[in-house]
Amino acid sequence: xxxxxxxxxxxxxxxxxxxxxxxxxxxxxxxxxxxxxxxxxxxxxxxxxxxxxxxxxxxxxxxxxxxxxxxxxxxxxxxxxxxxxxxxxxxxxxxxxxxxxxxxxxxxxxxxxxxxxxxxxxxxxxxxxxxxxxxxxxxxxxxxxxxxxxxxxxxxxxxxxxxxxxxxxxxxxxxxxxxxxxxxxxxxxxxxxxxxxxxxxxxxxxxxxxxxxxxxxxxxxxxxxxxxxxxxxxxxxxxxxxxxxxxxxxxxxxxxxxxxxxxxxxxxxxxxxxxxxxxxxxxxxxxxxxxxxxxxxxxxxxxxxxxxxxxxxxxxxxxxxxxxxxxxxxxxxxxxxxxxxxxxxxxxxxxxxxxxxxxxxxxxxxxxxxxxxxxxxxxxxxxxxxxxxxxxxxxxxxxxxxxxxxxxxxxxxxxxxxxxxxxxxxxxxxxxxxxxxxxxxxxxxxxxxxxxxxxxxx
Amino acid sequence: xxxxxxxxxxxxxxxxxxxxxxxxxxxxxxxxxxxxxxxxxxxxxxxxxxxxxxxxxxxxxxxxxxxxxxxxxxxxxxxxxxxxxxxxxxxxxxxxxxxxxxxxxxxxxxxxxxxxxxxxxxxxxxxxxxxxxxxxxxxxxxxxxxxxxxxxxxxxxxxxxxxxxxxxxxxxxxxxxxxxxxxxxxxxxxxxxxxxxxxxxxxxxxxxxxxxxxxxxxxxxxxxxxxxxxxxxxxxxxxxxxxxxxxxxxxxxxxxxxxxxxxxxxxxxxxxxxxxxxxxxxxxxxxxxxxxxxxxxxxxxxxxxxxxxxxxxxxxxxxxxxxxxxxxxxxxxxxxxxxxxxxxxxxxxxxxxxxxxxxxxxxxxxxxxxxxxxxxxxxxxxxxxxxxxxxxxxxxxxxxxxxxxxxxxxxxxxxxxxxxxxxxxxxxxxxxxxxxxxxxxxxxxxxxxxxxxxxxxx
Numbered sequence: 001x002x003x004x005x006x007x008x009x010x011x012x013x014x015x016x017x018x019x020x021x022x023x024x025x026x027x028x029x030x031x032x033x034x035x036x037x038x039x040x041x042x043x044x045x046x047x048x049x050x051x052x053x054x055x056x057x058x059x060x061x062x063x064x065x066x067x068x069x070x071x072x073x074x075x076x077x078x079x080x081x082x083x084x085x086x087x088x089x090x091x092x093x094x095x096x097x098x099x100x101x102x103x104x105x106x107x108x109x110x111x112x113x114x115x116x117x118x119x120x121x122x123x124x125x126x127x128x129x130x131x132x133x134x135x136x137x138x139x140x141x142x143x144x145x146x147x148x149x150x151x152x153x154x155x156x157x158x159x160x161x162x163x164x165x166x167x168x169x170x171x172x173x174x175x176x177x178x179x180x181x182x183x184x185x186x187x188x189x190x191x192x193x194x195x196x197x198x199x200x201x202x203x204x205x206x207x208x209x210x211x212x213x214x215x216x217x218x219x220x221x222x223x224x225x226x227x228x229x230x231x232x233x234x235x236x237x238x239x240x241x242x243x244x245x246x247x248x249x250x251x252x253x254x255x256x257x258x259x260x261x262x263x264x265x266x267x268x269x270x271x272x273x274x275x276x277x278x279x280x281x282x283x284x285x286x287x288x289x290x291x292x293x294x295x296x297x298x299x300x301x302x303x304x305x306x307x308x309x310x311x312x313x314x315x316x317x318x319x320x321x322x323x324x325x326x327x328x329x330x331x332x333x334x335x336x337x338x339x340x341x342x343x344x345x346x347x348x349x350x351x352x353x354x355x356x357x358x359x360x361x362x363x364x365x366x367x368x369x370x371x372x373x374x375x376x377x378x379x380x381x382x383x384x385x386x387x388x389x390x391x392x393x394x395x396x397x398x399x400x401x402x403x404x405x406x407x408x409x410x411x412x413x414x415x416x417x418x419x420x421x422x423x424x425x426x427x428x429x430x431x432x433x434x435x436x437x438x439x440x441x442x443x444x445x446x447x448x449x450x451x452x453x454x455x456x457x458x
Numbered sequence: 459x460x461x462x463x464x465x466x467x468x469x470x471x472x473x474x475x476x477x478x479x480x481x482x483x484x485x486x487x488x489x490x491x492x493x494x495x496x497x498x499x500x501x502x503x504x505x506x507x508x509x510x511x512x513x514x515x516x517x518x519x520x521x522x523x524x525x526x527x528x529x530x531x532x533x534x535x536x537x538x539x540x541x542x543x544x545x546x547x548x549x550x551x552x553x554x555x556x557x558x559x560x561x562x563x564x565x566x567x568x569x570x571x572x573x574x575x576x577x578x579x580x581x582x583x584x585x586x587x588x589x590x591x592x593x594x595x596x597x598x599x600x601x602x603x604x605x606x607x608x609x610x611x612x613x614x615x616x617x618x619x620x621x622x623x624x625x626x627x628x629x630x631x632x633x634x635x636x637x638x639x640x641x642x643x644x645x646x647x648x649x650x651x652x653x654x655x656x657x658x659x660x661x662x663x664x665x666x667x668x669x670x671x672x673x674x675x676x677x678x679x680x681x682x683x684x685x686x687x688x689x690x691x692x693x694x695x696x697x698x699x700x701x702x703x704x705x706x707x708x709x710x711x712x713x714x715x716x717x718x719x720x721x722x723x724x725x726x727x728x729x730x731x732x733x734x735x736x737x738x739x740x741x742x743x744x745x746x747x748x749x750x751x752x753x754x755x756x757x758x759x760x761x762x763x764x765x766x767x768x769x770x771x772x773x774x775x776x777x778x779x780x781x782x783x784x785x786x787x788x789x790x791x792x793x794x795x796x797x798x799x800x801x802x803x804x805x806x807x808x809x810x811x812x813x814x815x816x817x818x819x820x821x822x823x824x825x826x827x828x829x830x831x832x833x834x835x836x837x838x839x840x841x842x843x844x845x846x847x848x849x850x851x852x853x854x855x856x857x858x859x860x861x862x863x864x865x866x867x868x869x870x871x872x873x874x875x876x877x878x879x880x881x882x883x884x885x886x887x888x889x890x891x892x893x894x895x896x897x898x899x900x901x902x903x904x905x906x907x908x909x910x911x912x913x914x915x916x
Contacts (some may be wrong), residue, residue: 239888337760
C-alpha cells in the first residue's frame with residue numbers, strides 16, 4: 001500500500017472557510033450556542049464506524065471549540081500476538097505513522113507487544129488510529145471512550161457503527177442514560193442487518209426501527225447511511241458514493257455536512273427500502289464469495305451467479321417496495337462492489353475453501369461481524385411464511401416466496417440449517433431445471449406482490 | 459492452466475443416444491434425408507466463432523454421417539514470431555495437445571516456427587485447434603475452409619462469428635453464392651456491434667438486420683445468440699448461460715440442440731433488444747477497464763462507475779424497448795461479466811495505461827475486434843439527433859438524449875473525437891454536479907420515451 005498523506009490534519013483540500021461554514025450551518029440547526037461544542041459520537045469501532053469517525057476528525061477536528069468527535073467501543077478486547085506482530089510491520093512501513101507515534105511517545109508499546117512482552121488492548125490501539133478490523137489502514141488518532149454513559153450522555157449526533165445484532169441491546173442501554181435529556185439527538189445508522197418478526201404479521205425490523213423502539217427517539221431523527229462500503233478504500237480517498245436516507249429535515253443538511261471531494265453523499269427519502277436492501281445484498285455476497293472460490297475466480301460463473309442473485313433480489317424488492325424499479329441502478333451497483341470485495345464475500349470464499357466453517361460463528365477475528373449470515377436467516381424465515389404465498393408460475397399453485405428463490409434457500413441450508421456444504425451453491429446454479437432468471441423478474445413484474453406490512457407499514 | 463480432458467471425443471457426459479436424438483430432431487426439422495449430412499458453418503474465426511464451432515464438433519462430430527461442422531476464415535493471415543514462440547510453449551505444456559499433434563504428424567511445423575525458420579498461417583494453425591485470438595486455449599481440430607463459396611454454398615446452418623463491422627460485406631458476398639439456393643438456411647449471429655443510420659429517421663441497424671438486408675433470408679430464419687461471452691472459459695467448461703433470440707420456429711429447437719451440461723441456452727422472443735444490449739454493454743465495458751486501470755482495481759471506484767453506467771444503460775433501454783424493466787436482470791448480469799473481463803474492458807485498461815492508443819484502431823493483434831469502439835460512435839450519433847430530444851429534468855428544456863449520458867459522451871470524446879484522454883472518465887465520475895444515477899432512472903421511468911422507430915419498427 002502506498003503512502004497516504006493525511007491531507008486534512010494541517011489544513012484542507014477544501015478551503016478552511018468552506019468547512020467551517022458547513023460546520024456552523026449544522027451547529028445552527030442543532031441549536032448549539034457559541035462555546036458549546038457539537039458532540040458527535042460513533043458507537044462501535046468496526047471498520048466503517050472507525051473510518052466514519054476518522055473522516056469527521058480529519059475534516060472538522062481542527063475546529064476544536066466547535067466540534068468534538070469521539071468513538072465508543074467496549075473495553076478489554078485484547079490484541080493477539082500475530083496481530084500485534086503484523087501491526088508492528090504496518091507501523092514501521094509507514095513513515096508518517098511511525099513519526100506520529102514517536103512524537104506522541106506512543107511507539108514503544110508496539111515494540112513490546114511485537115516481542116510478546118506486553119498485551120495490547122483494542123481500545124488502546126484505537127486511540128492511535130488502529131482499528132482491529134482494519135489493521136492495514138492506519139487512521140488518524142481518535143478520542144476513544146470505553147464508558148458508554150460518558151460517551152453518549154451529551155451527544156448531539158450519534159453514529160450507529162454497531163452490527164445490527166447488537167444495535168437493540170446497546171441502544172436500550174443508551175436509553176437509560178438519555179432518560180433526562182431535554183434535546184433530542186440525531187442518529188445516523190450504518191448497520192445493514194435486519195431481523196424478521198412473524199407477529200402480528202410477518203415483517204422486517206430494521207436497525208433504525210430497533211433504535212426507535214429502544215430509545216423513543218422519533219423516526220424523523222433517525223437516518224440510514226448506506227452505499228458501497230469498503231471502509232479502508234473510503235479512508236484512502238477512493239472515490240465513493242453513499243446515500244443518506246430518512247426524513248428531509250435532517251437528511252439534506254447531513255448530506256452536505258458529510259460530503260467530501262472523494263466521498264459523495266446523496267440524500268434519499270426512502271429510508272426503509274434502502275436499509276433493507278443494504279442487508280439483502282450481504283446475503284448474496286456470501287454466495288458470490290463461494291462461487292468465486294469454487295470456480296477459481298471464473299468470470300463466467302460469477303456472471304451466472306449474478307444473473308440469478310439479482311433476479312432474486314429484484315423479486316424480493318417487489319415484495320417490499322411499491323416502486324422497486326427505482327432501486328435497480330443503485331441496488332445493483334452496491335451489489336456489484338459487495339460481491340467483488342468486502343467481508344461477506346470474503347467469508348463465503350473462506351467457507352468454500354474450508355478455512356472457516358459455519359459453526360465458528362459469524363463474528364470473525366480481524367474481520368468483524370459477517371452481517372449476511374443473520375440476514376440469510378431473517379429473509380428466509382420471512383419469505384417462508386405461508387401468509388405471503390404467491391402463485392408458482394409453472395405448477396399453478398400457491399407457494400411461499402422463498403420457493404422462487406433457490407439461491408436464498410441454498411444459502412440457508414449451508415449457513416443456518418447446515419445440511420449442505422458450500423458446493424451446494426454451484427449445484428443450485430447448475431440445476432438444469434433452474435428457471436431463466438428473466439422469468440423470475442417477469443413473475444415479479446406481472447403480479448401485484450407489494451405487501452406494505454412486510455416493512456411494518458399500514 | 460490445468461489439463462482439460464476432452465470429454466466428448468470418445469463418448470459423452472450426456473448419453474450418446476440423447477445427443478444423436480437431438481441431432482436427429484434438428485435434422486428432421488431441416489428436412490435432411492438419410493445420407494445427407496447437416497452442414498453447419500461458422501463464418502469468421504474470432505474467439506467465440508471458433509469456440510462455437512469447436513463445441514459443436516466436440517459434441518456432435520462423432521456422428522460423421524449425419525453432421526459436418528466447418529469454419530471459414532480468410533486465408534493468408536500470418537502468425538508473428540512472438541505468437542509462434544508462445545504457441546510453442548502452450549503446446550509443450552499440454553500433454554494431450556502435444557500427443558495429438560505428434561499422432562497427426564503436425565508437430566514439427568511448430569518447432570520450425572519457434573526457431574524462426576517457418577512462418578505459420580492462421581488458417582493452418584486453426585486446423586490444429588489454435589485460434590489466433592485465443593492462443594492459450596487449444597481447441598479440438600477443426601475443418602477449416604478458406605474459400606467462402608466452398609464454405610457456405612450448401613450450408614444448412616450458418617453461424618455468424620464475424621465482427622459487426624464485417625458482417626454486411628461478407629454476407630453480401632455470401633448472397634452471391636446463394637442466388638440459386640432452393641432451401642432457406644438458418645443463420646445464428648454472435649455479433650454484438652451495431653450501426654446507426656439517420657435516414658429516413660434515426661435508427662439502429664443490428665447485425666441480424668444487416669444479414670437480412672444482404673441476403674434476403676427472412677428474419678424468421680435469423681437468430682441472435684448472446685450472453686456473457688468469455689470464449690475460452692466457455693470452452694473450458696465453465697458454467698455459462700446464453701440466450702438465443704428470434705422467432706419461435708427456430709429458437710426453441712436450436713436452444714435444445716446447443717444446450718450442454720455447462721452451457722445453458724435459454725430462448726427469448728425479443729431478438730432486437732437483446733442484440734442491441736449486447737452491443738451497448740461493450741460501450742461501457744471500455745470505460746470500466748479505464749476506471750479499473752486508473753484506480754488500481756479499486757472496488758469502490760468500480761462500483762461508482764457501475765452505478766452510473768447501469769443507469770445510463772437503463773435510460774437508453776427506455777428509448778429502445780417497450781418493456782425495458784424485463785431486461786434488468788439479464789442485461790446487468792451480462793454487463794457484470796463484460797465489465798470484469800473480456801476484450802473491451804481489457805482494451806480500456808490498455809488505453810488508460812498508455813500501452814495502446816485510439817489511433818492504433820479497434821482491431822488488435824491477439825485480441826480481435828474491439829466492438830465497443832464502433833458502438834460508442836453508433837450510439838453517440840444516434841442519441842445526439844435533435845429529433846429524439848427529451849426534456850432535461852433541471853433545465854426544463856429539450857435536449858438530445860446523449861446530454862443525459864455523461865459517460866457515453868466522455869467515451870466518445872476519448873475514443874472517437876479524441877479530444878480527451880482516458881483520465882476524462884474519472885473526471886466525469888467525479889463531477890460534483892453529476893446527478894445521482896437514481897435520478898436518471900427516475901427520468902426514464904417517469905416519461906414515455908419509447909420510440910419504436912429507433913429499432914426500425916412501425
